[in-house]
Amino acid sequence: MKRNKSLSKQFLLLMGTFFTLFLIGISSLVGYEHYLTDSFREKNNELEYKEMLVRNIDDSFNSAILQSRGYFAFGNEMMLEDALEQEEIILEYIASLEEMLADGEEQIFPMNLTDFHQVFFGSYLPEATRYYQEGEVENLQSLVYDQGASQEIADFRTYLKEQRLAVDEQIEDNFNLLTSKLNTSQWLFVSYLLFILLVLFYMTVTMFKKVGKPLNELAVTAQKIASGKLVSLPEWNNREDEIGTLSSSFSQMVRSLQANEEEVVAQNEELLAQQDELQAQQDELQNNLTVMEERKNELEARNKFILDLTDTLDKQELLVSVVINMGNVFQANRGVIVLLDHSKLHASFGLTDKAVAQFKSHLANGFVQRARETTQSYSIKRICTPEEKLYHENDMYAYDLVAPIFSTNNEMIACMFFSRYNADFTSSDIETCDALSKQVNIALGKLLAYEESEHDRLLYQDILNSIHEGAQLVNRSGNILQVNTNMCELFDCPSFKKMIQAPFEEWMEKMIEKVEKHENLILYMRNVLKGQTEEGQTITYEIVDQEKRKVMKVYSEEVYRNNQHFGFIFIHRDITKEYEVDEMKSEFVSTVSHELRTPLASVLGFTELMLNKVLSEDRQKKYLTTIYQEAKRLTALINDFLDVQRMEAGKQTYEKKFENIVPILEDVIETQKGSTKKHELTLVLHTQKTTIIGDKAKITQVFNNIINNAIKYSPDGGRIEISVLDSEEKLIVDVKDEGIGIPAEAQKQLFTKFYRVDNSDMRQIGGTGLGLAIVKEIMKGHEGDVELFSKVKEGTTFRLIFPLATHHDEVPNSLSPTSLKDRHVVIIEDDKNLATLMEMELQDSGFAVKHFSSAIHALKEVERKKPDAIVLDIMLEEGKMDGWGFLEKVKSKPNLADIPIIISSALEEKEKGIKLGVKDYLVKPYQTSKLVNTILQTLLEQNQRGEILVPSEE
Incomplete structure (x- = not known):
């Protein structure tokens, strides 16, 4: 071509x-x-x-x-x-x-x-x-x-x-x-x-005529030859292209086929002769194939049996697999396997629950004992029971196979029984059963070992999960071997199971996403894994959390097994509260130093001036007023500290009575007006329901703190409106100012003790950060609440919510002066200056007063002449009778037990005093007017109960 x-x-x-x-x-x-x-x-x-x-x-x-x-x-x-x-x-x-x-x-x-x-x-x-x-x-x-x-x-x-x-x-x-x-x-x-x-169309038509026509003729000729017809070949051999070559090759192929046709016919006759011989061989092969098929099924059953032994970690599933697969191997009609431990766990097929229960109750019979003694499987031939014979009238035989399973220490741990009706169990079956029993033993042993290790693992995991800290056990390469749920929750990891075997880089990435300034943490952990840290070294880091701040401390310990060091355990402990407490302590020390020293400096300075200089009466009065105000400021500060301590210890008690809050608010407003000239304080009443059940002193403290807070945080002055309204059995008091407001991010923590807003304007105002915390606790103690509404530079509204009192009796606030004539009060106080002050205050109010510094002397006087009230200090002369002893003596005498006793002490043990029967408990320092009012209130209550006030006689 x-x-x-x-x-x-x-x-x-x-x-x-x-x-x-x-x-x-x-x-x-x-x-x-x-x-x-x-x-x-x-x-x-x-x-x-x-x-x-x-x-x-x-x-x-x-x-x-x-x-x-x-x-x-x-x-x-x-x-x-x-x-x-x-x-x-x-x-x-x-x-x-x-x-x-x-x-x-x-x-x-x-x-x-x-x-x-x-x-x-x-x-x-x-x-x-x-x-x-x-x-x-x-x-x-x-x-x-x-x-x-x-x-x-x-x-x-x-x-x-x-x-x-x-x-x-x-x-x-x-x-x-x-x-x-x-x-x-x-x-x-x-x-x-x-x-x-x-x-292009012309070229395509030309090529079709030149190629398609001869190819079509060759295809028609090939079909005719395939159908056995004799045809003449087309004459395309003279072409010098691919068509010519194809035509020449096709002609040679046809001639070769015709030449070989006769030879094929002869060979076909010979093949027919051989076919008969092959048929005979096929029959023989078919018989062998049937035998091989049966052997194959038996091997598949055994292989499935062995595979199923290793395919489960559940004991019940293993027993079911064993009894069914061995039943298939032996073509048994019934079978059962029972563990011989305390659980008596079993699996069966072809048996009713009643039959299984009967079998388990007779495990101590001779069949099991024989298997235990011989340590081998054996078969039994017996006549079928009527239930087994069904419709058969003649005798039938059943064959039972008893197969023991022994542990590695030669202890029988389980027993199997199989029954079939078609044929006895051969010696080959028994050998197979013994071999398979050993496989079952191995599988049971592995399963028991797994259960034991899984039990230990779960126990260790439960122990780790019960730890409040985050814990992770890693190998020396940094891969996690064990981790507790607290650790996963800290860093939003998937379940602890998915974290097992996680490499160092993977779990560190999850921690980096949550940790601020994570470089030090990464360096610390890498140094631990390299063994480059000192013993006891720790590191502190913070977790990024939108809701609240979390401060964590992490330390590590080396872990050994069989005296071989294989890893480290990291403990991540949440020290947020401790960290915040340390911060608050630092802030508190700074604040208290300022708040205490400022009034002390004024007291000491003006006192020194009065001692060392001759001053006019007006100037002396001015200095004394300043000293008095600063002393009151110190007293309020100390009382705040003591209130917080008492509330935290759960020792805060309340003397709740029916109280109309309007007079209380009026008194507080009048008092607060004296501390400011820039502010306009107004009281607006929107309801006539203004009575609650509460402790008047504590409620007064709440109003003082809130209104004083409004004055302080509106330094440019303005209107402070106190509104009283009721809503759904609630009494609401709103205190609204026009001050600098409180930022939204600070409002959530505003009622936390020692918390002060981090703002330069508010820092200049000062304060200990205790007032609002005390308000919150007092309102909780009165089953009420306090809410806050504030916008920066627009002002703040504090809302106090009290439960309304639905039934009450109005209580008069004073006694007539004539009713106090010759009322006799005994003061037991070893501080002469304080005793003199109380004595003068009570005498000015119309009382007859006697003072004793010794409880023993006072007791004799009380027994001689019964007073109308006793003011008692707890800490008296050391080594002699103290206030508690005096109280017990008086309360033990029937003729003296009804004397109202008011404790005046610096000790915070009001709860104990109330239990022993005191009328009231005043914690020093306090205003002496409060003592007078307390005695007046006590005598008033006696008068209302019908106890006629009769002057005491000598």
């Missing part, structure tokens, strides 16, 4: 020609369109530049004309200067226009521009300017109207507009020309494309 006659070569040549023509046409068309586009762009740029020059010239002339007219109209020299400046600008534009325009008619336009420029700037404008400056208005009007200057300017402006329109028309004509040529080019491309398609 010649290469130049190859069909593939011809096809490639035709395709190459087609694509060459196609590419030539496309390239020509694209080149032509580029030429058109470039020509259009060049012409268009030129026209646009010309249009710009004409527009600029028009604008400059208009500007010069308008500016000159403005000059003549208003006399503004600046407008004249602007008009003259356009002269040079217009000349430059005209020069540029002359350069771009060709010779001929296009030069007429620049010449006209030049002429008008010379006339306007050389004649009209100078002459008109001269007339205007010399005041020759008539000559100026003559120049403009009579001599035709105005008309000439108007004609020139019209001429410029016509020139601009002409340029615009040239631009549009250029665009239309481009569009027309592009359309023509596209039609040429479509025509050329149709021509190329016709050429």
Whole structure:
């Protein structure tokens, strides 16, 4: 075959020609369109530049004309200067226009521009300017109207507009020309494309005739030969292409087939003879195959049995697998396996629950004992029971296989029983059973070992999970071996099971996402794994948490097993509270130092002045007032500390009575008014239901703290409104100020003790941060609540919510002076100064008072003459009777037990005093007026109960 006659070569040549023509046409068309586009762009740029020059010239002339007219109209020299400046600008534009325009008619336009420029700037404008400056208005009007200057300017402006329109028309004509040529080019491309398609169609038809026809004839000839017909071959052998080669090869193949046909017929007869022999061999192979199939099924059953032994970690599933698979191996009709431990766990098939229970209850019979003694499996032949015979009338036999299972220490741990009716168990079956029993033993042993290890693992995991700290056990490479749930919760990890075997980098990434300034933590843990940390070294870090701050401390310990170091345990302990307490302690020490030292400095300073200098009476009174106020401030501060301590210890008690809060609020407001002149304090009542059940002293403390807080945090003054209203059996007191407000982020912690807002304006105000914490606790003690509404720089509203008292009796607040005549009060106090102060206060109120520093002497006096009330200090003379002893003695005497006793002590043991029967418990320091009011209230209550006040007799 010649290469130049190859069909593939011809096809490639035709395709190459087609694509060459196609590419030539496309390239020509694209080149032509580029030429058109470039020509259009060049012409268009030129026209646009010309249009710009004409527009600029028009604008400059208009500007010069308008500016000159403005000059003549208003006399503004600046407008004249602007008009003259356009002269040079217009000349430059005209020069540029002359350069771009060709010779001929296009030069007429620049010449006209030049002429008008010379006339306007050389004649009209100078002459008109001269007339205007010399005041020759008539000559100026003559120049403009009579001599035709105005008309000439108007004609020139019209001429410029016509020139601009002409340029615009040239631009549009250029665009239309481009569009027309592009359309023509596209039609040429479509025509050329149709021509190329016709050429391709002609080439395809030619190739089909040259290739398809001979191939079709060869296919028809092949079908006829395949059907056994004798046909003449087509004459295509003279072709020198692939068709000729195919035709020649096809002819040789046909002749070879015809030559071999006779030989095939002879061989077929010989094969028929051999077929009979093969059939006999096939029958023999079929018998062998049946035997092999049975052996295969037996092996598959044994393999499945062994595989199932290792496929489960559940004991019950293992027993079910054992009894069913061994039943399949032995083709048993019934079977059961029972563990011989305390659980008696079992599995069976073919047996009822009753039969299994019966079997388990007779495990101690001779069959099991024999298997235990012989340590081998054995079979039993017996006559079937009536239940087993079913409808059979003749005797039938059943065969039982007893198979023991022994542990590695030769202890029988389970026993299996199988029954079948078709045949006895052979010695091969028994050997197989013994072998499989050993497999069961191994599987049970592994399962028991797994259960033990799993029990230990779960126990260790439960121990780890019960630890409040996060714990993780890692090997020396940093892979996690064990981790508790607290650790996973800290860092939002998946379940602890998914974290097992997690590499160091993986679990560190989860920690990095949650830890602020994680570099130190990573370095610490890497050093631990490298053994480069000192013993007992720890590190503290903070967890990023939107809700609250978390501070963690982590320490590590090396873990050994069998004296081999295999890893480390990291403990992450939450020390947020300790950390915050340390911060609060530091803040508290600083605050208390300031709050205590400031009033002490005033007290000491004014006291020193009064001791060392002779002062006028007014100045002494002023200094004493200052000392008194600072002492009250110290007292309030100390009382706040003691209140917090008492509340934290759960020792705070309340003497609740029916109280009308309006008088309480009025007293507090009156007191607070004395501490400010900038604020307007007003009380607004929206309800008549103003009675609650509460401790008057504590409620007064709440109102004092809240209103004082409103005064302090509105340093620029303003209105403070105290509103009282009721809602759904609740009494609400709103205290609203117009102060600096409280930031939203600080409001959640505002009622925390020692908390102070981190704000420079509020820092200047001062305070211990205890007032609102005490308010919160007191309101909780009264089954109420306190709420806060605040906006920065707009003010704050504190809402106090009390339960309303639905039934109460009004209690008068005072006794008549005549009822106090000769009332006898005993004071037992070893502090002479304080005792003198109390004695004077009580005497001024109309009481008869006796003072004793010794409880023993006082007891004798009380027994001699029964007083109306006793004021008792707890800490008296050391080594003698103290206040508690005196109290017990008095309460043990029937004739003295009803004397009201008011304890006056610095000890915080009010609960103990109330239990022993005291009437009230006043904690030093307190105002002596409070003692007087307490005694008055006590006597008042006696009077209301019908206890007539009778003066004591000697």
